[in-house]
Structures are given as structure tokens and as C-alpha cells.
Amino acid sequence: MTLSKDNVVTVKGPKGELTQAVDADIIVSQEDGVLTVSRPTEQKRHKALHGLYRSLINNMVVGVTDGFKIEQELVGVGYRATNQGNTLDLVLGYSHHYVFQLPEEIKVTTLSEKGQTPKIILESIDKQLIGQVAAKIRSLRTPEPYKGKGIKFVGEVLRRKAGKSASKK
Structure with a gap:
């Protein structure tokens, strides 16, 4: 998994490679090979985007490993x-x-x-x-x-x- 400066997550695995742009409000950080998705506030929009991007990134990881x-x-x-x-x-x-x-x-x-x-x-x-x-x-x-x-x-x-x-x- 790689994270670029402009909030684009790239996941590579045995089956291929997927990329996903993440909204600027959502904070994505990578530490020791673990990608963490967090939100800045408890606003309704931030909560919705937080769950959305967490699920999208999880689906990317499952897709490139298992399909x-x-x-x-x-x-x-x-x-x-x-x-x-x-x-x-x-x-x-x-x-x-x-x-x-x-x-x-x-x-x-x-x-x-x-x-x-x-x-x-x-x-x-x-x-x-x-x-x-x-x-x-x-x-x-x-x-x-x-x-x-x-x-x-x-x-x-x-x-x-x-x-x-x-x-x-």
C-alpha cells in the first residue's frame, strides 16, 4: 500500500493494482504497513465519508489479494x-x-x-x-x-x- 501527497491510495497485490482518490477532509495515514482512516470532526458529512473511504480501501485490499x-x-x-x-x-x-x-x-x-x-x-x-x-x-x-x-x-x-x-x- 502506498499513500501519495494528494491523498491517493494505491494498493498492490498478487492479483493486480487498484488506486482510489480520497476526499481532502479525510485523514489517511500509514504506519508500519497499516493504513489508518480517520475524520477531523464528528460532523455528519465527515462520519459518512470516513465509513465510505474505509470500506473502499478495504474492498481494494480484499480485491487485490482474493478477488x-x-x-x-x-x-x-x-x-x-x-x-x-x-x-x-x-x-x-x-x-x-x-x-x-x-x-x-x-x-x-x-x-x-x-x-x-x-x-x-x-x-x-x-x-x-x-x-x-x-x-x-x-x-x-x-x-x-x-x-x-x-x-x-x-x-x-x-x-x-x-x-x-x-x-x-
Whole structure:
């Protein structure tokens, strides 16, 4: 970890390097390899920024050491996902394919096993970027509440609704 004069924190690790500019009001100090984030006053804004930058720096450290991984599954008849490099080709039941270009920092893997729902696995060192890309992919076909068809995160619990009930005569 390095801290420059203009409050820019750089974290290097086995998986890569990330940088983050820190607000001028927040005090970041480094002693014996430990980065300490502190606030000058107890104002509401300073408290909020203190927690924000502490979390951002922590996410950078976790990212460059372990990395982040998000798994999504495509639930629906005929839904498929294939990838070539950083291009994701999605068939989501529409009349056309979606070709989704991923940033260079994200590694994508697709799994399509017979009898299993197709899966998209995203890996990156940048937590904010991987979350944003996963949300964009999910927004292409959000899970609907009646049958649960769509793109959902693995482990996500969907709120299901009952369909129409038969009328009494």
C-alpha cells in the first residue's frame, strides 16, 4: 500500500493494482504497513465519508489479494449464454441475441451443463465494477414474480406471486 501527497491510495497485490482518490477532509495515514482512516470532526458529512473511504480501501485490499466473484443463473426455457474473450452472447427469449461487451478488468466464464440452468461467472479485483456489470446483465431480463424466469444471482431468493385464481360460478 502506498499513500501519495494528494491523498491517493494505491494498493498492490498478487492479483493486480487498484488506486482510489480520497476526499481532502479525510485523514489517511500509514504506519508500519497499516493504513489508518480517520475524520477531523464528528460532523455528519465527515462520519459518512470516513465509513465510505474505509470500506473502499478495504474492498481494494480484499480485491487485490482474493478477488471478487459473482455467479448468475439464467432461468427459462431456451435461455443460453456463451462467451468469446470478453464478449458475452445471451439468448434470453427475445427475437434477438444480446451481445454484451465486458470491460477488460472482468474475466467471464459460462457454464452450460445438461439438466442444469446456464450460469455466468464474473471475476474481478474491482468490487464496484463487477457489481455494476452484474447489475447491467441482470437488467437485460430481470426475474419475473410469477414463474421466476430471468437472470438471477445464485442464492437470490425471489418473491413469488400467485397467479390468477379460477372464478366461482
